[in-house]
Each structure stands twice: as C-alpha cells, then as structure tokens.
Amino acid sequence: MQVNLHAAKTHLSRYVEQALDGDEVVIARAGKPLVKLVPVDTSPRRRTLGFMSNQGIATADVKADFVDDINAMFG
Structure with a gap:
C-alpha cells in the first residue's frame, strides 16, 4: 500500500x-515513493564461533620443535 506523507503523519500508528x-x-510525496515501513528484526542471531574450526590441524609440538631457539632467547 502506498500512502502520502500527510496521511502518514496523521495515521502513523x-x-x-x-x-x-x-x-x-x-x-510517498507527490506520488513519488520515499520510504518503506518495515518491522525491525529483533530475533537473536546465532553466532558461530571459530568459523574455520576443523579446517586445519596444527601437528607441531612448539616447545619440542623450537627448544633450541627458546633456550637461546631465554637462556
């Protein structure tokens, strides 16, 4: 339904x-559509944490693989 601006002011509710x-x-104003009334979406959005989970697996043992470097940095 299209209503003019004056009618929208008068009958907004x-x-x-x-x-x-x-x-x-x-x-509309002078027959030209300006805005559309639409309900606000208040439903809670599902958030997916870790969008790339299970896409790659790190198999390195950081401490064992870099023990010489760690010892050189921190003694």
Missing part, C-alpha cells in the same frame, strides 16, 4: 501496525 502485520507500507 495505523500504518506501523499494518507493517508489523506483514503489509508493505510505502510513504
């Missing part, structure tokens, strides 16, 4: 309710 119910509400 009505149009917000219609948008929340899933109706498309477009506000």
